[in-house]
Amino acid sequence: MISNLYRGFWLIWIAIALTMFLIQATTIDVVPSLMQDEAQITDYGRLALDPSSPWSVTWWVAADKPLLLWSYIGPVLAELGYQLGGPDGLGTRIIALFGGVVASTMTLGWLLKRNTPALVSGGLALAFLLDPLFTLSQRMARSDSWVIACCMAACWSLASSRTKSPACKSATIAFAGMLTALAAFIWPSAMLLFPLIIIELFTSLKSTANYPLTLRRQLTLISYFVIAGIFMTIILLLPIRSQLGTILNDMKDMLALNVSSVNGSGNPFTIIFNMHQWGKLLKALGKTLSLGIPALALWSILFKRSWDLLLASLFTLAIIFMTLVYEFRVLYLLPYLLALSASYFQDLRLKAVKSRFQRISTSVLLLVVFSSFAISILLRAAIASGERQGKDRKLINMAANAAIGPGNYNVFLGFTYEFYYTGRALGWSLYTPYIQFSYDAAGNWIRNNDFKPEDQFLKLMSRMDYAIFPKDKLSGELPQQLKASGLRYCATIQLSKSQHTVSEKEYGRANEVLMWFLRGSKGYGPYVIYERPKAARASMHHIGATAKNTNAKINVD
Secondary structure (H helix, E strand, O other): OHHHHHHHHHHHHHHHHHHHHHHHHOOOOOOOOOOHHHHHHHHHHHHHHOOOOOOEEEEEOOOOEEOOOOOOHHHHHHHHHHHHHOOOOHHHHHHHHHHHHHHHHHHHHHHHHOOOOHHHHHHHHHHHHOOHHHHHHHHOOOOHHHHHHHHHHHHHHHHHHHHOOHHHHHHHHHHHHHHHHHHHOOOHHHHHHHHHHHHHHHHHOOOOOOOOOOHHHHHHHHHHHHHHHHHHHHHHHHHHHHHHHHHHHHHHHHHHHHHHOOOOOOOOOOHHHOHHHHHHHHHHHHHOOOOHHHHHHHHHHOOOOOHHHHHHHHHHHHHHHHOOOOHHHHHHHHHHHHHHHHHHHHOOOOHHHHHHHHHHHHHHHHHHHHHHHHHHHHHHHHHHHHHOOOOOHHHHHHHHHHHOOOOOOEEEEOOOHHHHHHHHHHOOEEEEEOOOOEEOOOOOEEOOOOOOOHHHHHHHHOOOOEEEEEHHHOOOOHHHHHHHOOOEEEEEEEOOOOOOOOOHHHHOHHHHHHHHHHHOOOOOOOEEEEEOOOOOOOOOOOOHHHHHHOOOOOEEO
16 A cells, blocks of 8 residues: 555656646747857767867867866767757757756655655655756756756665665665766766765664664775765766866866955855855845745754754855855755755654644745746746747847858857857857856956957957857957957848847846846847958848748848
């Protein structure tokens, strides 16, 4: 009977998770707009499969080379999604979206093994699956969902080992070590979840009545975890062994960029008390409307404090504070917050607390699930229905064909990442600088060195046949630099009859930021195209009939 109930529970969960997947897939082509992260991550995957490629949209201008990444598995998944899904690039988002289903399922299994009631575990896993920040990460084709899926699988394996026989316990702990190593090769941010895995590892070493563990046995089990992780690391390094030296140097440069952007913020022991960093954290959660799970965790902490989880959470938070505090690092706090939320519901022996606050706590959990559903499913679907015309990816394809066309051209994308998939399909070699982000005094993102160092930038532009820039970004020294490199104005591309951009004066800065995290840019374009006069200019194609089919207008002047 219990087995049937357990099987039925999992079938219901799988049905719900896949239904949410299918609903989200109907709007994933529109919300958000084509973004920087998906182009860069996919390109990392392309470089992993073709490390000798002479072009990249993660171009290190100072070194005049592409940046390589040792966490190559997540990008390769994105690249495979592109190869299987077609030139519009939707396959990369579908892969990430399915990773969210796997991650929430692994989280559910882990919470159940931590003795969280089944309905509570299901509610927490569903809240996580639909969390606005988590779904945004998937819709941007990031690798975070697969990282979290792997780490939660490791935690599930460790939690399930508590009641295993000695032989099975050794195997499950070793398997968790392999999963931990695998997660690090999916995306570097996996390290933010390692403290949670370590907490689960030491919890799994506690003796039980059936299987007492001596200190020697505990050390042996830890060695199984470590050795299995090292073994998996060696296996995963083999495909990139010839590029390992270059990769390590590139990763050192990338890390230096991230850390230097927050120099002066404090040391690891005091930075956790930095109120400015806490302000950035709250902004990141507020901007993405990802407040439900943090609120539930705070509510749960009022009644039960799991000190090991709290310390692990604070340690991870200190790591985040030492680098750039931005949305997709804050995302990695959610598994910690889920565990903290579950800890209250696990101890139902606190009768006084249960009788007084259990109904309130359950209501809060239901509210979190409903709010996540309303934002991630209903609100984004409403936004997508109103913006499908202006964000039709066919517009980008038509613009690229009209302005440049197919050919083996060197094309500089002035942070116009929306041309990445189309450019690849047309045979272009694409270049975009890898840049350093930092914060101003108010905690806003700033970019001061988009095209630096200038001499190397001019050297790069002298090799370009074409360059594509957003019309409103072509200012300052850039036009003179383009002229100095030999590029001349070619065309201005207008993708639709009205490309009205919502201004801060109309709706305010806060609303504009919220809408950006919900839908990305409101539409694509307009763009300015520069070309090298000696390059053979692609013939302009008459696309009026095609444009009419999409209820949009493309003008190339």
